[in-house]
Amino acid sequence: MSIHLERAIQLLKKKITTVGTHAEEAVRDVTRALEEKDAALAQQICDNDDLIDELEVEIEEECLKILALYQPVATDLRFIIAVLKINNDLERIGDLAVNIAERALYLATQKSAKVQFDFHSMAQTTQLMLSKALDALVNVDVHTARQVCAMDDEVDTMNREMYLLVQEGGQAHPEQLEMLIHMLSISRHLERIADLATNIAEDVIYMARGEIVRHRLEDYLG
Numbered sequence: 001m002s003i004h005l006e007r008a009i010q011l012l013k014k015k016i017t018t019v020g021t022h023a024e025e026a027v028r029d030v031t032r033a034l035e036e037k038d039a040a041l042a043q044q045i046c047d048n049d050d051l052i053d054e055l056e057v058e059i060e061e062e063c064l065k066i067l068a069l070y071q072p073v074a075t076d077l078r079f080i081i082a083v084l085k086i087n088n089d090l091e092r093i094g095d096l097a098v099n100i101a102e103r104a105l106y107l108a109t110q111k112s113a114k115v116q117f118d119f120h121s122m123a124q125t126t127q128l129m130l131s132k133a134l135d136a137l138v139n140v141d142v143h144t145a146r147q148v149c150a151m152d153d154e155v156d157t158m159n160r161e162m163y164l165l166v167q168e169g170g171q172a173h174p175e176q177l178e179m180l181i182h183m184l185s186i187s188r189h190l191e192r193i194a195d196l197a198t199n200i201a202e203d204v205i206y207m208a209r210g211e212i213v214r215h216r217l218e219d220y221l222g
Helices: 003-036 039-047 049-070 074-107 119-139 142-172 174-209 217-221
Strands: none
Touching (some): 003 039, 003 049, 003 074, 003 119, 039 049, 049 074, 119 174, 142 174
8 A cells, every 4th residue: 555545544534433423423412402302402413414514525525536546456445435335324324313303302392292202222222333333433343343233123123112102192192193203203213323323334344354244134143
């Protein structure tokens, strides 16, 4: 590897880590805004979304520049490809955090729902998956990446439970249907963040080993 390519890749690692940190903070803060009915914090998350968007564009341009200037191969090429995909996933996580924040703004104005769901457990599991996925990225750690992939079913199960609760709650308390729909939307967004964390973990595996495990993840984990 040339010294110039090495420097470019190290800079890219720092930038993708920065985006990951912002995305992780957004998910953590929106969880707190939701649990504490903190409308100001929810609005702050919405207002800060442009930062992740700008960083995503910057990283994509940097990846394309490296590909054009240095024509990397093997491990370096896999790293660039993985960063392009992870960069997009992190931007989408930021968008989902904003979507949850918008629901949190609405819920902050409402009385407590008569149907209760443990968002804390779901959010904590989702945050842990994202944190582990980013750790796996930084350390190119396949073992941790596999742990993230294995956790995804847990969040999927919680999302299905939320759907059943909303279905039952809508029948028992139709006057709260709008609130329940917002709660279901939050559950779906958290489940999608967990999916994106899994995508990041799968890309780390590809980066490290050159193996594409997407669509055959059960065989890989088994």
